[in-house]
Amino acid sequence: MLNTKPNIASPDDFYEALIALHGDLTPEQSRAVDARLILLLSNHIGDAAVLRQAMARARQGIEPAGHDTILAARA
């Protein structure tokens, strides 16, 4: 079960550190750091149900406006 109650001892310190990570990065570099961070944290959590709940919450309220590059195939 995804824990959404306060769980970080020093929230302002955490948030400052998270933002500071990106202070001198381009958007592309930030994307790389975020991707690594998500992978590291996901492995640390490990629990597939928790990860899926977090993924679902993260997408909540975002109306899809993009698409990937997969094409339909017919033969």
Add this chain to the structure above:
Amino acid sequence: MHVDYQSLRFDYRRSPDQSAGSAARHPVVVVGAGPVGLAAAIDLAQAGQRVLLLDDDRSLSSGSRAICFAKRTLEIFDRLGCGEAMVEKGVTWNLGRVFHRADPVYSFDLLPEGGHRRPAFINLQQYYVEGFLLERAQALPNIEIRWQNKVTAVSQSAEAVTLTVETPEGEYRLSADYLVAADGARSPIRRAMGLESKGRSFRDRFLIADVRMKADFPAERWFWFDPPFHPNQSVLLHSQPDGVWRIDFQLGWDADPVAERAPERVIPRVRALLGHDAEFELEWVSIYTFSCLRMERFRHGRVLFAGDSAHGVSPFGARGANSGVQDAENLAWKLALVLRGEAPDALLDSYDSERVAAADENILNSTRSTDFITPKNEASRAFRDAVLDLAKDCAFARRLVNSGRLSLPSTYRNSPLNTPDEDAFEGAMLPGAPALDAPLEGGGWLLDRLGRDFTLLHFGEAAPVVDGVRVVNVTPGEDAQGLAARRYDARPGTAYLIRPDQHVCARWRRLNPAKLRAAVDRATARVPEMAAC
């Protein structure tokens, strides 16, 4: 003896069927003399069935094409009588290595344990595989092969399927109880029947360069992401027999498929990998894009689609030719039983359900590999690169690196032919699983002992007396290393019912003749599903 299989040409010969007043009747016609059609024809013929094999061409594969043949496929080739020739000629390998830029990040051993006759893989040019299968087919008196016989129309009734066949001397008609369409990705039969294979295409292009050279790379699968010699793209290297190396360069969607095929474009790419003074010859060059797709159903009445005609995957995982040969073996024993009147036509429905499930498994694995190799948007590219970066020092990330999950046979977990377990078992040999091999005393192998019919594999000091099913008994003395007992979680008295395609369909801790009979009936569709009572 060296045979240049690519240069062989087979003569069209007029058949008496072409002069018959009406369509000559055959029990089974297989269309397509590729690996799948040849395997199906041989398997049917070994089961005593007369087979007519038609091919629209007069030669074998030109170009090395499929090169990776997996352990299970080699075991099928053993059963078809040509496994040894394949392994002797092929390059055996078990190890894959993955590099990111110039650094090794991950390696995987596809067969980390001993006690198997066949390796995880051999690499062998498709024309050798077809050549060895063809030689085996030609040695069987009940296979007739007609070259330059192209099927142009198909119709069927409740009693028969009727084909129109075009030859250099004009058209003729044939009728058959069943038609096996192993006529490849573009399947003219699929088209003639107005059917489709549907799925997804990936926006990427790849260059295959087969080069002949002396090189000291080991017999391993090497895969680079973003190597210095081919920046921002991936490269795959495989060793083949006769000093031929397969190099697969990712080019990206914008590459020009015609221009990139030209030697003056290919040679610098190869030199970048091998070094500027490398000596090599280009053997075969091809540019491809890929799709994951399948037909909705593989059985359409009396027509059964097998191999690329029924499904397609990307090549990273060697799941195309391998799964096609596995289709053929799934189908052959069922068709043989139905044609002999020993099983109802409904048995063929299980070909559809088992192999559609297998195709879905292959497509799932192939699509996941493709998502890693060909990131489909910015986010997937960022995660892919993050995985590769973390893989250097974080063990967890190495397991996420996906350069292809290589072909493994499917376990038909939900097959209607399985008898659900009543007894407790551990390990992989659940109903639906392909039987694992094990060494036996005296140099034999367990899989070789299984027959062409249903086999009761029994573990104990003495073979049980059983009516109507061939028994293979493995004594503790024969299983001196204990590997068979371990792989089958066997104790004295344990019995497995194995299908003609060497898949498990039932197992018990203690044999019961009535349950054995019921399991054989179920595995041959001879009883309808029992209603709950």
